[in-house]
Amino acid sequence: MTTHPTHESLLPPTGVRAPRFAAPTTDAPHVPLDGDWRFRLFPTADTGVDPGDPGEDWGTVPVPGHWQLAGAPDAWPHGRPAYTNVLYPIPVDPPRVPRDNPTGEYRRTVTVPDAWRDGGRVVLRFEGVDSWFEVAVNGRVLAQSHGSRLPTEVDVTDAVHAGENLLAVRVTQWSAQTYVEDQDQWWLSGIFRDVTLLHRPDDGIEHVTLHAAYDHTTGEGVLRVDVEPARPDALVEVPALGLRARPGEETRAPVEPWSAESPRLYDVVVRTPGETVTLRAGFRTVAVVDGVLTLNGAPLVLRGVNRHEFAPTDGRAVTRETMLADVLAMKRHHVNAVRTSHYPPHPHFLDLCDEHGLYVVDENDLETHGFELLGWRDNPTDDPRWEPLLVDRVTRMVRRDAHHPAVVMWSLGNEAGVGCNVAAMAAAVRTLDPTRPVHYEGDRTCEHADVYSRMYPTSQEVALIARGLEDPLPDAALDTRRRAMPFVLCEYAHAMGNGPGGLTGYLDLVDDHPRLAGGFVWEWFDHGIATRTPDGEPYYGYGGDFGEELHDGTFIADGLLLPDRTPSPGLLELAAAYAPVRVRAGAQPGTLELRNRYAFTSTAHARLVWTLVADGDVVAEGEVDRVLAPDERVEVRLADVLGDRLDDLLAATDPTTAVWWVLRAVPRDAGADVPAHLGLGAGQVLVRPPAAPPRATGSVVTVGGVRRVGPVELDATGRPVRIGGTAVRLARVDAWRAPTDNDRIRSWYDPVGDAEAWERAGLSRLHERVDDVADVAGAVVVTSRVAGAATDCGLRVRTTWRTVDERTADLVVELTPEGRWPGTVARLGWLLALEQPDAGDVRVDWTGLGPDESYADSRLAALAGRWQHTVDALQTRYTHPQENGARRGVTRAVLHLAGGPLTLTAGEVRVADRAVPGLELTARPWSDRALADARHPHELVPDGALWLHLDAVQHGLGSAACGPGVEPDAAARPTTATLQVRLQV
Numbered sequence: 001m002t003t004h005p006t007h008e009s010l011l012p013p014t015g016v017r018a019p020r021f022a023a024p025t026t027d028a029p030h031v032p033l034d035g036d037w038r039f040r041l042f043p044t045a046d047t048g049v050d051p052g053d054p055g056e057d058w059g060t061v062p063v064p065g066h067w068q069l070a071g072a073p074d075a076w077p078h079g080r081p082a083y084t085n086v087l088y089p090i091p092v093d094p095p096r097v098p099r100d101n102p103t104g105e106y107r108r109t110v111t112v113p114d115a116w117r118d119g120g121r122v123v124l125r126f127e128g129v130d131s132w133f134e135v136a137v138n139g140r141v142l143a144q145s146h147g148s149r150l151p152t153e154v155d156v157t158d159a160v161h162a163g164e165n166l167l168a169v170r171v172t173q174w175s176a177q178t179y180v181e182d183q184d185q186w187w188l189s190g191i192f193r194d195v196t197l198l199h200r201p202d203d204g205i206e207h208v209t210l211h212a213a214y215d216h217t218t219g220e221g222v223l224r225v226d227v228e229p230a231r232p233d234a235l236v237e238v239p240a241l242g243l244r245a246r247p248g249e250e251t252r253a254p255v256e257p258w259s260a261e262s263p264r265l266y267d268v269v270v271r272t273p274g275e276t277v278t279l280r281a282g283f284r285t286v287a288v289v290d291g292v293l294t295l296n297g298a299p300l301v302l303r304g305v306n307r308h309e310f311a312p313t314d315g316r317a318v319t320r321e322t323m324l325a326d327v328l329a330m331k332r333h334h335v336n337a338v339r340t341s342h343y344p345p346h347p348h349f350l351d352l353c354d355e356h357g358l359y360v361v362d363e364n365d366l367e368t369h370g371f372e373l374l375g376w377r378d379n380p381t382d383d384p385r386w387e388p389l390l391v392d393r394v395t396r397m398v399r400r401d402a403h404h405p406a407v408v409m410w411s412l413g414n415e416a417g418v419g420c421n422v423a424a425m426a427a428a429v430r431t432l433d434p435t436r437p438v439h440y441e442g443d444r445t446c447e448h449a450d451v452y453s454r455m456y457p458t459s460q461e462v463a464l465i466a467r468g469l470e471d472p473l474p475d476a477a478l479d480t481r482r483r484a485m486p487f488v489l490c491e492y493a494h495a496m497g498n499g500p501g502g503l504t505g506y507l508d509l510v511d512d513h514p515r516l517a518g519g520f521v522w523e524w525f526d527h528g529i530a531t532r533t534p535d536g537e538p539y540y541g542y543g544g545d546f547g548e549e550l551h552d553g554t555f556i557a558d559g560l561l562l563p564d565r566t567p568s569p570g571l572l573e574l575a576a577a578y579a580p581v582r583v584r585a586g587a588q589p590g591t592l593e594l595r596n597r598y599a600f601t602s603t604a605h606a607r608l609v610w611t612l613v614a615d616g617d618v619v620a621e622g623e624v625d626r627v628l629a630p631d632e633r634v635e636v637r638l639a640d641v642l643g644d645r646l647d648d649l650l651a652a653t654d655p656t657t658a659v660w661w662v663l664r665a666v667p668r669d670a671g672a673d674v675p676a677h678l679g680l681g682a683g684q685v686l687v688r689p690p691a692a693p694p695r696a697t698g699s700v701v702t703v704g705g706v707r708r709v710g711p712v713e714l715d716a717t718g719r720p721v722r723i724g725g726t727a728v729r730l731a732r733v734d735a736w737r738a739p740t741d742n743d744r745i746r747s748w749y750d751p752v753g754d755a756e757a758w759e760r761a762g763l764s765r766l767h768e769r770v771d772d773v774a775d776v777a778g779a780v781v782v783t784s785r786v787a788g789a790a791t792d793c794g795l796r797v798r799t800t801w802r803t804v805d806e807r808t809a810d811l812v813v814e815l816t817p818e819g820r821w822p823g824t825v826a827r828l829g830w831l832l833a834l835e836q837p838d839a840g841d842v843r844v845d846w847t848g849l850g851p852d853e854s855y856a857d858s859r860l861a862a863l864a865g866r867w868q869h870t871v872d873a874l875q876t877r878y879t880h881p882q883e884n885g886a887r888r889g890v891t892r893a894v895l896h897l898a899g900g901p902l903t904l905t906a907g908e909v910r911v912a913d914r915a916v917p918g919l920e921l922t923a924r925p926w927s928d929r930a931l932a933d934a935r936h937p938h939e940l941v942p943d944g945a946l947w948l949h950l951d952a953v954q955h956g957l958g959s960a961a962c963g964p965g966v967e968p969d970a971a972a973r974p975t976t977a978t979l980q981v982r983l984q985v
């Protein structure tokens with residue numbers, strides 16, 4: 001019988017110490033081993049290098065770090081990153097891996113202080129090494145370990161001497177572990193988390209189990225601390241509470257409970273004769289009560305995101321600064337929960353979640369998704385030979401992290417199918433920690449889980465689950481059990497590219513149904529890797545940019561934070577959607593409904609500031625003097641706050657402008673100018689839609705075949721060729737957009753994707769046929785048809801030009817679809833390309849809903865006002881270029897063109913029989929075709945024109961790239977549309 005090399009073994013780590021908690025604050029000495037380590041990469045696991053070889057003449061790589069990313073981003077000397085989502089980049093042949101197996105030999109000198117030889121043990125701790133590694137000290141091989149995102153401790157006492165010692169670590173890229181670490185991320189290897197040399201004193205504390213519950217009926221904290229090894233002389237103290245106890249002893253005291261809203265922590269000091277450690281306890285109790293997930297007796301609603309560890313230059317070797325930046329950005333954007341998809345994070349991240357207040361679903365380092373493509377044949381999750389290894393993984397996670405109050409649930413892994421090892425892992429977790437619910441989305445029947453969890457269902461299905469009306473399971477007992485469980489969306493709203501749309505469809509249900517415990521948007525960060533073109537142009541790479549044999553392209557660019565950490569419009573929308581004070585148009589006209597979404601906190605820290613906004617200007621303002629108790633809802637009426645002033649105020653405004661009532665919850669300690677999405681909540685209601693301006697009565701002057709309509713010149717075919725001092729490159733009706741990732745990918749629930757349907761309908765290649773140009777009662781009326789090559793569906797168009805005065809013209813575009821159309825259309829509107837050498841610099845002053853981009857199903861963050869951008873600043877540079885930058889509800893825009901300003905004012909805008917307050921404006925320095933063809937933002941080059949879209953309607957965003965497409969209420973349909981615009985120079 002042949003034996004496999006150890007990196008292909010199914011054994012749990014060997015030569016390692018028992019798993020214990022993550023480095024707490026201790027007075028035991030320890031030395032960080034971060035820095036440059038000597039390194040050499042070999043093509044196979046059998047490197048032939050003696051562990052006693054110090055590698056004197058090798059190069060170096062930073063530790064922590066991935067060897068593929070060591071060096072300058074355009075010249076990585078040790079391989080390259082590779083991205084696959086589901087696919088294994090090696091033959092599926094568990095537990096064997098190919099001979100070609102990049103293997104890193106690491107070396108460094110470790111200095112053991114003299115004093116450490118007088119007693120105690122010397123221990124090496126690795127927080128994370130990807131994927132399999134062997135540790136040798138002074139030429140002696142001591143241990144083999146794995147579990148890339150889990151800690152390993154190796155007792156090296158007997159192999160070291162005081163002074164300098166040679167540490168050798170051999171790390172293979174592929175191993176048996178690869179089969180259980182198939183998460184959707186870059187394949188990156190090496191010692192990517194901290195390494196520390198510890199002195200473990202005699203009589204020290206190996207492990208602490210901290211139970212810090214909160215009894216919401218008495219207001220008491222309940223504390224019990226167990227110490228390993230068990231010692232009667234250990235002492236536990238909570239100085240702030242004056243508590244002293246022995247290990248195993250339960251004590252109670254009145255406390256301030258811990259929650260994400262108010263993350264109160266208490267130092268817990270544990271002493272033995274040899275060591276003092278300090279942990280930070282938060283008193284809180286997680287429980288499922290009557291099918292509702294609760295924290296400290298109140299329903300626990302998770303307004304979460306999925307977070308992979310990622311930084312564009314460092315991969316998963318994230319710094320403490322990045323971790324803090326993530327936590328603070330989450331808090332700022334009203335995220336209250338994180339699922340650590342799909343592995344335990346760096347332990348410091350959990351310290352930060354404790355301290356700043358984020359609920360955590362801590363997920364085991366397990367994913368075997370690539371087996372799904374094989375019908376789950378030989379899936380490790382269902383193979384008893386893998387049980388010890390998988391149980392070892394959850395054990396190490398729970399032992400490492402259980403002292404964190406932030407952790408509210410354990411997750412057994414992600415997309416690893418089902419099988420006998422799920423039961424074994426769940427049992428192991430419950431034995432170690434019976435206080436937290438167990439989560440595993442793969443366990444659809446919830447035989448082993450405590451919560452019912454799903455990814456990417458439609459909101460219609462969630463609505464059924466919310467009311468306990470989901471489809472029954474075949475097994476009646478399991479069905480009854482699952483129906484009594486809280487429901488979690490472990491992933492929803494896929495933030496790939498421009499999106500997600502449709503958050504409110506889910507969040508309104510969560511607000512109204514206690515069974516729904518909320519969910520986690522996919523995902524926090526866009527994993528673009530910082531790299532350069534051969535010409536030195538920097539950009540963020542995705543799958544396929546690094547010569548991968550197999551890859552999943554742009555699917556890795558699906559985060560709420562763009563790779564340079566710019567919050568995407570999706571994150572601003574999420575902040576508005578998750579805001580603790582929900583402000584919505586009320587059921588009656590002129591009313592707003594306010595809801596305090598905090599579970600434990602009143603709105604006393606918020607001012608409820610309202611403004612009446614007419615034509616983008618504040619014409620009245622005030623404050624609603626109310627404090628909402630946790631979970632309270634109230635309705636406020638404009639008539640109550642303004643009394644009889646309302647009619648006078650409305651009468652004093654231009655009737656062709658929109659009037660909005662906007663209410664914002666602003667932290668008392670912040671200025672009123674805090675951006676809306678960073679306040680505590682905001683919303684608005686339209687008080688008066690804009691009226692169409694009176695019909696223009698001026699006349700048309702025709703000279704030499706050119707008709708002059710105010711400042712607009714039309715050629716003999718009715719095409720505008722000049723507007724004031726600016727030449728027109730193109731003007732016609734449009735129905736297409738550069739597809740978003742959500743347009744490009746077919747949704748889970750539709751037979752064909754939107755972009756494909758539009759392509760088939762010819763919308764990306766429209767041509768115009770002119771039927772007639774006529775002078776009718778002082779107006780020029782152009783009748784035409786716009787349609788795509790190779791199809792017979794098209795739009796009948798009637799364009800009417802009227803002169804208002806010498807500098808002003810009115811345009812009315814009326815569209816009627818004819819022929820067989822797909823169910824949706826990208827947009828219905830007018831495309832105008834103006835010759836403009838520096839189009840990106842053109843300033844746009846506009847009135848509408850802003851300041852940032854918004855779409856029909858992503859518009860909570862856009863509030864009425866007056867805004868200013870350059871055309872460049874209107875662009876969102878998604879990692880994969882696509883439709884972006886639309887501004888909605890635009891009633892006026894002044895474009896400061898080189899040839900003089902051009903003011904566009906919306907008149908009547910109508911979609912089918914629905915009047916729309918304002919148009920949708922998009923302005924770019926390149927065409928939609930160029931945008932659609934670009935693979936990376938740096939490929940987009942201004943083409944000398946300013947490309948403007950003035951739309952009556954544009955399709956929403958949805959989440960089709962993973963999940964449902966655009967909901968019916970946000971879909972643009974092929975229907976009649978009318979767009980009236982006044983152009984003034």
Ligand code: GAL
Pocket residue numbers: 085183184341342414415455491494522555558962
């Ligand atoms: C889910 C998976 C995630 C990610 C997402 C798509 O199925 O759990 O890891 O792949 O799809 O981006």
